[in-house]
Amino acid sequence: MSADQAIHPPDLDNSPKKRGRSRSGTRSGLERSSARLGWAFASPALLLVAAVTIFPIVFSLIMSFSNVNVTGDGFSLSGFTGHNFSIVFTSDLWQHAIVFTTLYTIVTVIVEIILGTAIALVLERLTASRGWMMALLLLPWAIITVISAQLWSYVYNGVYGVLNVVLSPLNGGHDINVLGGSFSATAAMAVADIWKTTPFVAIIALAGLVMLPGDIVEAARIDGANAWTIFWRVRLPLLRPTLSIAVLFRILQAFGLFDLPYVLTGGGPGDSTESLALLGWKVMFNDLKFGPGAAVAASTAGIVLIACLVFLKVFRSQVGSEETA
Amino acid sequence: MHIRTAVRSNKAMAVIGAAALMLAASACSSGSSSDKTPSASGPAKGTIVWYANQFGPTNTDVRKTLIAAFEKANPAIKVKLQAAPSDSDTFRSTLTTQISGGNSSFDVYDGDVVWPAQFGKAGLALPLNKYFPASYWKTFSPGLVSSLTYQGKIMAAPLFTDNAFLFYRKDLLAKAHLPVPTTWEQLQSEAKTLQQKKLVKYGFAAQFDSYEGLTADFTEFEADAGGATLNSGATKSTIDSPAALKALTFMRGLVSSGVAPSAITTFQEQQSESLFTSGQVAFLRNWTYAYADSDSSASKVQGKVGIANLPTFDGKSGPGYSTTGGWNMYVNPHSKHLAADVAFVKWMTGTAAQKIMGIQGGELPVNAAALASPDVQKANPAYPVAAKNKLAARPSDAAEYAQVSNSIYSNVNAAVSGSSSPKDALGKADKAITTALGSNGL
Structure with a gap:
């Protein structure tokens, strides 16, 4: 679905409707009334979307600034307070979770982008078998994370796990308990994450590669550029808008990391793999502290929003400077 | 140029969408809070739903045995079993969401022995004091009953105890x-x-x-x-x-x-x-x-x-x-079948059910008479050992x-x-x- 969005933009610009509009310049009365009719038809769906996205956001924000009491009949909110946020910001658990989630996001996204682009370059060269390879590659992406996490837990299991069976002879016969150490558990989770989401990046990158204008590459080749130079100087810069979409999607997803630690480590050992989402869940649904829990969620959303805006800004100024140069 | 504008607006959408996702996770239903105590009047009949996870030995389902025996003894009431998550933390988050959202699709639910104080404070279970006579609570050990009590309200009835x-x-x-x-x-x-x-x-x-x-x-x-x-x-x-x-x-x-x-x-x-x-x-x-x-x-x-x-x-x-471990039976404060719920809980904690619990369920009965009966004591070598156990409670008060x-x-x-x-x-x-x-x- 996201791959579609990456492919769509250029198509959209060539659509008859857009061309028609830009040709006529101003909208006729007929167009306006049909637009109104369009909005009328779309409004039930838009209302539904608002109900399931905007309402929860607003409610959660209100919750994070209120004193929340859970009762058998729902939540009662009262007052306006910054107390929830002051609790959250001064908490060791939150500070640890934010460092962990951020580092985890940076590392996994970088690795996924590099691997995904490499795979896309190979896929682009394939001719007959490309469809099959893509189907195969998409399998990890198609498996629900909870299920694939469970499968990885069989790999990592410190008694029966495949990894233990293979590696323990190298460790003098002692068990290898990957999920038992802070660093190794984090690395194990990152591997499972990269295994699952690299294909997603590869598909987006492939879509970008396929859309690159062939004549530019051809021109570079005639000018005597070798494959390496063509990749770094021609194709990669042209691919950058597509990759930025992939990076954005990945940052958003990686920051919401929940199912992998939930299944693989439960946040352990200790709280070393406790992500922001897992912490928010524990605070809300184990401790039943809904005010602070909403503050954890709101703080996560805020950080993600800022991270994405900064990324876009940096990316846009880079592309801009390259175009003017 | 066209590509870039389109990409940019898509990215903006993505950012907004993501913020929505992050926050949606935290939002739940709200409602007014009122302190009502429903009455258990009316005949004890109809169908009730028991929301319980698996307990006892893994290869048999004692829940079904217990339901069959209950329905035989109480033909007017049917009990439908709704399977609950085995992990107690996951089960608790399911219960919290559903009960605070006003869900009445289940009537009686099982819950961990460490929940009464938390559930009492949050009003996630119906206090049982007025539905059971004082003599009923005397069939359990006083320590057990006090572990079920939060600020004078008895939040649950004990189903089985664990050592x-x-x-x-x-x-x-x-x-x-x-x-x-x-x-x-x-x-x-x-x-x-x-x-x-x-x-x-x-x-x-x-x-x-x-x-x-x-x-x-x-x-x-x-x-x-x-x-x-x-x-x-x-x-x-x-x-x-x-x-x-x-x-x-x-x-x-x-x-x-x-x-x-x-x-x-x-x-x-x-x-x-x-x-x-x-x-x-x-x-x-x-x-x-x-x-x-x-x-x-x-x-x-x-x-x-x-x-x-x-x-x-x-x-x-x-x-x-x-x-001390074990599980209790709690009543959903939104249940519409209170009379039947009370009859079910009473039967499940009574001698007949507790004997089944001890003999087929492999769990320690909470009912002293059931635990003391010779066929229960014979059924599992754990029971005589349990009698000598020194017990330590987790600080769940x-x-x-x-x-x-x-x-x-x-x-x-x-x-x-x-x-x-x-x-x-x-x-x-x-x-x-x-x-x-x-x-x-x-």
């Missing part, structure tokens, strides 16, 4: 001419001997994963060493004590000496039990039902399993402490217990897995528990 035991391999001890250990130090050295003689791969298994079960296990070691996590009024943390340090250092030693598998830090009940039933470990700390499981035909160690009270530390009088427990198990897990020292872990746990009790931190 921890030491399960051991009779055949291995006989081969090595070793006695059943009565101290933890003895257990460690015997386990080492059995491993060195290549009789078994691992010496000891328990539940050291970062979850509620580890709080239960740690509470036992801590009590054996003479410590407790909270003071008697459950108002102050006492976990950073020499006794707790001794307990935690010993737990870490089980792992670092190779007696326990290093993967024990990821073991919950099921993983530790399957290591035992597959014949790979000599000693197992587990709950009552593990006897029925390990002595079944599906187990590789059938007929070789011994059961004893848990050991204690050298120099303390035995036996060791067992944490604090309404912030979930957070207190989280502070215990996450830090103890860090120490046992070696990622922090026992001393540091207890210091961190102490700080976290103090924060939890003061209700002003995560």
